[in-house]
Amino acid sequence: MSDRIANAKLRDKVMSAEEAVQFVNHGDKVGTSGFTGAGYPKALPAAIAEKAKAAHEKGQDFSIDMYTGASTAPECDGVLAEAGALRYRMPYQSDPTMRNKINAGEMKFQDIHLSHSGMMVEQGFFGEVDLAIVEAVRITEDGNIVPSSSVGNSVEFLNAAKKIIIEVNSWQSEELEGMHDIWTVPPLPNRIPIPITKCGDRIGTTYIEIDPEKVVAVIETNDPDRNAPFKAPDEISEQIAGNFLDFLENEVKAGRLTYDGYVMQSGVGNVPNAVMAGLMDSKFENIQAYTEVIQDGMVDLIDAGKMTVASATSFSLSPEYAEKMNNEASRYRESIILRPQSISNHPEVIRRTGLIASNGMIEADIYGNANSTHINGSRLMNALGGSGDFTRNAYISSFISPSVAKDGAISAIVPFASHIDHNEHDAMVFITEYGVADLRGLAPRDRVAKMISIAHPSYRPLLEEYVELASKCKYQATPHDLRHAFDFHLRMEETGTMMKQD
Numbered sequence: 001m002s003d004r005i006a007n008a009k010l011r012d013k014v015m016s017a018e019e020a021v022q023f024v025n026h027g028d029k030v031g032t033s034g035f036t037g038a039g040y041p042k043a044l045p046a047a048i049a050e051k052a053k054a055a056h057e058k059g060q061d062f063s064i065d066m067y068t069g070a071s072t073a074p075e076c077d078g079v080l081a082e083a084g085a086l087r088y089r090m091p092y093q094s095d096p097t098m099r100n101k102i103n104a105g106e107m108k109f110q111d112i113h114l115s116h117s118g119m120m121v122e123q124g125f126f127g128e129v130d131l132a133i134v135e136a137v138r139i140t141e142d143g144n145i146v147p148s149s150s151v152g153n154s155v156e157f158l159n160a161a162k163k164i165i166i167e168v169n170s171w172q173s174e175e176l177e178g179m180h181d182i183w184t185v186p187p188l189p190n191r192i193p194i195p196i197t198k199c200g201d202r203i204g205t206t207y208i209e210i211d212p213e214k215v216v217a218v219i220e221t222n223d224p225d226r227n228a229p230f231k232a233p234d235e236i237s238e239q240i241a242g243n244f245l246d247f248l249e250n251e252v253k254a255g256r257l258t259y260d261g262y263v264m265q266s267g268v269g270n271v272p273n274a275v276m277a278g279l280m281d282s283k284f285e286n287i288q289a290y291t292e293v294i295q296d297g298m299v300d301l302i303d304a305g306k307m308t309v310a311s312a313t314s315f316s317l318s319p320e321y322a323e324k325m326n327n328e329a330s331r332y333r334e335s336i337i338l339r340p341q342s343i344s345n346h347p348e349v350i351r352r353t354g355l356i357a358s359n360g361m362i363e364a365d366i367y368g369n370a371n372s373t374h375i376n377g378s379r380l381m382n383a384l385g386g387s388g389d390f391t392r393n394a395y396i397s398s399f400i401s402p403s404v405a406k407d408g409a410i411s412a413i414v415p416f417a418s419h420i421d422h423n424e425h426d427a428m429v430f431i432t433e434y435g436v437a438d439l440r441g442l443a444p445r446d447r448v449a450k451m452i453s454i455a456h457p458s459y460r461p462l463l464e465e466y467v468e469l470a471s472k473c474k475y476q477a478t479p480h481d482l483r484h485a486f487d488f489h490l491r492m493e494e495t496g497t498m499m500k501q502d
Contacts, residue, residue: 004138017043020217028130031157035069035314037226039150052085063087069152073226091117115345118156132161143212148172150314175329200309233274239433241274263355313344350393357394359387370422377418398429403456409497413455416485
């Protein structure tokens, strides 16, 4: 038995996933650890999936509602979705099998701001939580949990659940202990301020305090996180990154930013990694991150001495960097802090840090409304994630995207966004490979030319054609011709491209 289970009573609860699945019942509401493919349960989801399959073969119902921090992995979200074991899921997903089930109407999914999700569970918005399944680096002598490579909503789930199952994963480095900063948001009403004024402030414990009496099973595992390699940035990603860095330089020239005062929040992917590669050779020093996810590029900035602190709730690392983190966690915990997502994404702290947010999008319209989640208005891609938390509360909010997708069939700049996650009141700056549309201080009609300037050249005439139609409408505050506002999307549905066909 692993010496990572230091509590004698909980050592007596060690069992296999196949044995522990007895505690999961049809209709249960289950909260699990996990965020961006890090720190999710590795063993029990497969056992739940098998239990569901066996029940279905007998003509019996078996499905659960599942809440997480964010995305998990094929061996969690994927196996459960494939087995038809999920009735409802929130607040974020990125699994292709699950996505297909949701879009086919075979499974319910609720897209929720990540900063809201834990509180909503703890306040009973979804009913009572039957079970929490949480991955740990170890269990302390007092029966408390040292989280692994993410924190997510684990604190709220553990507090709210009637029963707890802990997966102790020996693949995760024990030296992660000390990297976490666990502080629980006090109950309503009249909450005290969160005492974080700088990205590197530590205000809590290195473990999650739980009631050991609620623990019904402990499962030992030795399995890696979903650590997918990042693709090397392509030419377009590098152009977008260059435009973003030029924008930062212009903020310095305008006196709104200093070379040693950049606090960043960044989404995950090729373009953010290209931005971070560009920062390596920039004039910016003492960079700080107050964000959701730590990825390869941030680790490089820390190693180079360019980034002094990175605060997040999770990792999203390539296999090479995950191994590096496991081997050198004791060094990295001097500059990396993992917090509950109720803190990493909290509007109060985001506003206080004065960070510059940068997130991806599916499309934006000519007035500056952004769609992060749905293709052609109805087809879910992933979910909102924390982009809403950061966009509304950032000092400066930005969205970055290639100007087209699917070999030019889809334009990222459209007349009217087919689904709006971030409205014109929150989104400030849009960046593609064609430049920067800075919408700050501009009334709606004054934004149009800026947005068209960053569209792909092949779509600019169509956008200008729409603007001409809208200019003839009766009301000119934010003019739209509703007969043609979604022509781009209708053409996509009918012909497979937003371009007009001869």
